[in-house]
Amino acid sequence: MTRVSLTPLTVADADEMVDVLSGDDLYAFIGGSAPTLDGLRALYTRQVVGRSPDGQAEWRNWIIRRVADGQAVGHVQATITERGRRAEIACVVGVGWQRRGYATEATQTMIALLFARGVDRIVAHVHPGNAASAAVAVRTGLTPTDRFDDGERLWERKRG
Template sequence: MTDDRILLTPLTVADADEMVDVLSGDDLYAFIGGAAPTLEGLRARYARQVVGRSPDGLTEWHNWIIRRGCDGQAVGYVQATITEGGRRAEIAWVVGVGWQRRGYATEAAQAMIDWLLARDVGSVVAHIHPGNAASAAVATKAGLTPTDRFEDGERLWVLKRG
């Protein structure tokens, strides 16, 4: 997936070498939890993710690195977990602290949603911490709306076709 400002490139294990720096810094984990990954840990995670499916084959995993169109530098990632026979996708986005507030997350989330809708995914959902105004803004711009449902302390946002 591509446009003039960003490229979404399918995840590879080799991306860990660049992404470990993008995903560093405690500020990045204020709302999403966890901590910055080590290079070894990120390589292991990417090795599991690039398989593209859960062991039982019922869940698809799609992961893309967000790269700047001008120079190919990684700035973050987007991901979609597709379930229910391709009818539902749970999405997420993360942009490194040094590249936030530049529109990369919004553009990447919208490109991913467009790709999902072109595949006839009927429902797209995201879980967003109620204090994460930046992610709420991305979700709103990408066409998702907040619900009254919370799961693990995060508000469920939805985009439904129809």
């Protein structure tokens, strides 16, 4: 049974997502702090364009919503490069909705969408101390590499 759906990001989602992204514990491994409503609206305004300013990367962002009630619980995103062949992915689930499998289900759905559109390689950056994100990576078929970027281990999955 599918418990979450992915809906394309809109600027209006900021009103609901500001609360979802409000827990300070959420930023222990990813850095930063909880966004303000104005800051989140500005970020979403840039993201919904769907491309980096130089046009080299395609951006795909989705809100994770529970199917039962439409409640937003987090977001997933993909930065697609190398002419559509490589995607760097990320998933954030609000503190109040963690440990329920939503991140795994949403990430599996996103990976399926990316592979269906022709992406060949998925990459995720996982902080070595973030056991929850590593568990999601394992459950979604990513494997750790020996490469690090800015202190985070790169995990990878190839289509096929």
